Amino acid sequence: METLTVIREFLHDRLEVDPAAIQPETTLEELKIDSLLLVELIFECEEKFNVIFERDVPTPKNIGELITIVDEFIAEAQKAKQG
Structure with missing residues (x-):
C-alpha cells in the first residue's frame, strides 16, 4: 500500500476530509492536523506497514514532507530487518 493512500484513508476516517483534496503540497495546518493527530497518524503507518519507527519523527510542514519521512x-x- 502506498504511503499517500494510508494518509488519505486515515484523514478521511478521522477528519472526514475528501481524499482527493489531500495532495503532497497540502499543509498540515490546512488539514487541521495537530501534534496528537500526527502521532496517531504515525502509529497508523507503523501498523499498516508493519514497522516501528525507532527515532523521533520530525514535524513536517506538508503531506509531501510527511510521505518522505514515513518512507x-x-x-x-x-x-534493519534484513540485516
Missing part, C-alpha cells in the same frame, strides 16, 4: 522510516526498518 525513509520504512526503508530504515526494512533494512
Whole structure:
C-alpha cells in the first residue's frame, strides 16, 4: 500500500476530509492536523506497514514532507530487518 493512500484513508476516517483534496503540497495546518493527530497518524503507518519507527519523527510542514519521512522510516526498518 502506498504511503499517500494510508494518509488519505486515515484523514478521511478521522477528519472526514475528501481524499482527493489531500495532495503532497497540502499543509498540515490546512488539514487541521495537530501534534496528537500526527502521532496517531504515525502509529497508523507503523501498523499498516508493519514497522516501528525507532527515532523521533520530525514535524513536517506538508503531506509531501510527511510521505518522505514515513518512507525513509520504512526503508530504515526494512533494512534493519534484513540485516
